[in-house]
Amino acid sequence: MKPIVDSRYDLEGTSILRLARLALLGKWLPLGNFRGGPGARCLAVLLLLHFLGRPLYAIHLRYGHRLQPLLRRLRRH
Amino acid sequence: MNVRTFHSLDKLIAVGRARAADKDVISFDLFDTLLVRRIHDPDLVKLPVARYIASLAAACGRRIGEREVQRLRDDIERRQRQETGERFDDHEACYPRFMEELLRQIFADRYENGLLDRVTDFELTMENAMLVPRQPFLPWLAELAGQGKRLLVVSDMYLPATHLRRLLAHAGLEPYVEGIVSSADTFLAKASGKAFPMIAEKYGIAPQRWLHIGDNPISDGLRPAEHGIEALVLHDVGEAQRKSLVKRYYNYSDGKPFWRGRVLQQLMAPLEGENVPQPALYRQGYTFLGTLIGLFVQEVARYCLDKGISKIFFLSREGWTFKRYWEKAMPFLYPQGGLPQIEYLYVSRMALAGASCAYQGLTKANADIVFLPVGNRDFRDVCRIFALDLEPLLPHLQRFALQAETALSPAHEGYDPQHRINFDRLLEDDAFQAEIRRQAVEKNRAAVAYFESVGMFAHDKVALVDIGWLGTIQRFLFETIAHRPDCPTCHGLLFGATRGIPYPEDARNQLRGIIYDRYRFDFAASVLTYAQDIFEEACRAPHPTLNGYRLGPQGVELVFRGGEDAIGQAEVEQDAYFAPLQQGIFDSAARFGAAAALLGYQFDDCKPWLNYLLVSKLAFPTAQEVANIRHRHHLDDFHGGKKPQAAFVMGPVPLWGERQWKLRFQPWLRLRHFLGHLRGRINQ
Known part of the structure; x- marks a missing residue:
């Protein structure tokens, strides 16, 4: 017995990791029409948010205001 | 300052429980506190409503697109907020007023009583479908109500309190709540802080006996504190992660x-x-x-x-x-x-x-369907499927050198291609077909x-x-x-x-x-x-x-x-x-x-x-x-x-028929089946 949405806000049985594995296979094998597929960057961001979103947002919500100058510099580059 | 911020709902409730002991009134913000939306942007709920209004207009002969409906709604709401801002500190809007104006503008002489109610019902239905109560609040609210505490819901929102009550009722929170206060009714909002003295006067509350909980550091933190009300502010890390994910899924789906x-x-x-x-x-x-x-x-x-x-x-x-x-x-x-x-x-x-x-009688195509499954063999199977009485048909079969048990499917022993030729000739026979039709x-x-x-x-x-x-x-x-x-x-x-x-x-x-x-x-x-x-x-x-x-x-x-x-x-x-x-x-x-x-x-x-x-x-x-x-x-x-015959039963085992140990331990099994499927589709 498991909930449908896990603690990472991912769907059980249709997880982002499973999608990433199939997308990787799709680079070499014709899997069908996915109309462009997920896209590497989108996939990377979503993987990051699903797996590291909680600690990242914990820092952002606590210290976000202090990190603003750093984030601004990062965005400029 | 009398404000504390929490990054976890459980911690907030633990502190809230302790702080509520010496309070008479606990007020809650509604959206993003008691209720959370499945979608990251509340304005997205307005789009299906715009689509609904456009379809109602089309049924009345008015041609207007959903985007135009949305633009008009935004314009009217914005104007109403500006007008309110001239008389009050807050720039609030009231849904029944701007929605009625929008509908009258779109439907003109076709506007009829009940239209606003229909649109409101659908908007609230969509809101209800997108809103979910925060689970940890439910037992705490029941506990507070059981202790005789007065519970209020205070929201800066364009929906009036009557409408918010329907949202609370759907979420199962209404029985615990004594009063619902919406800025749409009085245009006195939490954002300016004007709502708090008004509520204190209306419900006869002493600020030192009042605890307010919400998610906005200004409206739910700073403003109540300015009026001597203790405030707890929720900055939920989990919710921030969830909304961030929904936002990205939504934005990516656009491109x-x-x-x-x-x-x-x-x-x-x-x-x-x-x-x-x-x-x-x-x-x-x-x-x-x-x-x-x-x-x-x-x-x-x-x-x-x-x-x-x-x-x-x-x-x-x-x-x-x-x-x-x-x-x-x-x-x-x-x-x-x-x-x-x-x-x-x-x-x-x-x-x-x-x-x-x-x-039409028994056509060749329909008779062929009988012999697609390999479990069907002879004319008895034809009779079983077409619910035919075999006895009156036997003389016709005999005229074409066939018996009820003659194998007509190549999958079975005793099959001779001549049997099918005879059977096809039987299907062309008028007397046989007349008997089929009679039955x-x-x-x-x-x-x-x-x-x-x-x-x-x-x-x-x-x-x-x-x-x-x-x-x-x-x-x-x-x-x-x-x-x-x-x-x-x-x-x-x-x-x-x-x-x-x-x-x-x-x-x-x-x-x-x-x-x-x-x-x-x-x-x-x-x-x-x-x-x-x-x-x-x-x-x-x-x-x-x-x-x-x-x-x-x-x-x-x-x-x-x-x-x-x-x-x-x-x-x-x-x-x-x-x-x-x-x-x-x-x-x-x-x-x-x-x-x-x-x-x-x-x-x-x-x-x-x-x-x-x-x-x-x-x-x-x-x-x-x-x-x-x-x-x-x-x-x-x-x-x-x-x-x-064995040759017709034997064939490659499909992936979903493979044994568990093979599915678990053969790494190339799925790939092998997939390549086989690929080849089959290309060759078909």
Whole structure:
């Protein structure tokens, strides 16, 4: 017995990791029409948010205001 | 300052419990505190409302697009906020006022009483579908109410308190709440802090005996503290992560069609108290089959409206699930109505095969269908399927050197090609066909009487919705009614059309596969054939198959197969096993409808994701998924029980028939099957 949405806000049985594995296979094998597929960057961001979103947002919500100058510099580059 | 910030709801409630001990009144912010939205942006809920208003306007002869409706709404609301800002500190708006103005502007002289209520009802229905109460608050609210504390809900929102009460009632929070205060009623908001003295005066509250909880550091933290009210502010890390994910799924779906189905699934996923542990079959029903069936019925609706079809018949027994799904999802997708009538039609191949022979006799194509399953061997199987009496037909068989037991299928021992030549000559014999027609005429009369009773002949165009696969039921059904001058045009819409034999299509009788159609090259969707039986078993109605129709004194009667024998018992066992799967499918229906209505996505938008789901779940399943979803029994009365020759039974084992240890430990197994499937589709 498991909930449908896990603690990472991912769907059980249709997880982002499973999608990433199939997308990787799709680079070499014709899997069908996915109309462009997920896209590497989108996939990377979503993987990051699903797996590291909680600690990242914990820092952002606590210290976000202090990190603003750093984030601004990062965005400029 | 009398404000504390928390990054976890559990911690806030723990502190709140302690602080509430010496308070008389606890007030809560509503949105993002007591209730959270499935979507990251609350304004997105307005889009289906704009679509609804546009469709109502179209029904009144006013042509206006949904984007224009939304633009007008925004303009009116903005102007109202500016006007309020001239008289009050806050720039608030009031929904009934700006919505009525919007509707009067769009409908002009066609505006009628009740229109505002209809639009409001739909907007609140969409809000309710998107709002979920924060689970940890529920027991605490009950506890506070039990202690005799006065609970208030205070919101800066364009919906007045009467409307907010409906949202709270739907969420199950209303019984605990003494008062609801909305800035839309007084234009005194939390944002300026003006709401707090007004509430203190109205409810007779001393600020030092008042605890306020909310998510906005200014409106729910700083402002109450300025008025001497203790405040707890929630900055939930989990919610920030969830909303960030939904936002990205939504934004990516705009530029990359692949993500459209995924964001749809994210919005229809259960949240908070809805997200309780469920068995594996339930989860598969909810996330996999439920989504597929949702997209299927959505496309059925679009197709029927496009073709002007006035009635949809969901064919037994899988149509039972489709119809139930339709009934739950369509009120969100088509709130304005205008959809075709729907009806569940009791039919089966066995019930209709005999009736189909009343006017055309036994055709070669229909006789060939009998010998597609290898379990059927001889003329006795023909008689079983077409419900024919063998005795009067035996003399005709003998005239063509055939016996009832002569092997007519190449899959069986004793088969001689000359037998089929003789059989084909028999089918051309007028005396034989006259006897067939004589025997079938009563069955046809009973079947036609049933179709009359459900209003089939009262429509010019009807849709026949079924799971698949060859369209045999529709073939027999159309042949049963084709002789009638009022026979409607039949649009067959199948979940998957594998088309093992050519379907006799013409202008009055058409067939189309929605998720998969063999006549349309769609490689990803073709993996449906990996395990098509599971769709049949998952969608089956909880009643036995229909054996035929009988004309009785009270009209037509349905004759069902008895469930006492081994086949009937196995079917009951299979239904019990798949019960959680079916429950998952049904529970997903309303949430699918709400999510699809909010996003405005159609079947074509979600097709890339649907293709991914099919490939991922059917061609590359986990061993556990195969073990769970694989059916225990798959029964079909159409298939005879005769044993074919070994060469016809032997064949490659399908992936879903492989043993568990192979699925677990052979790393290339799925790839090998997939390459085989690829080769098969290219060569077909």
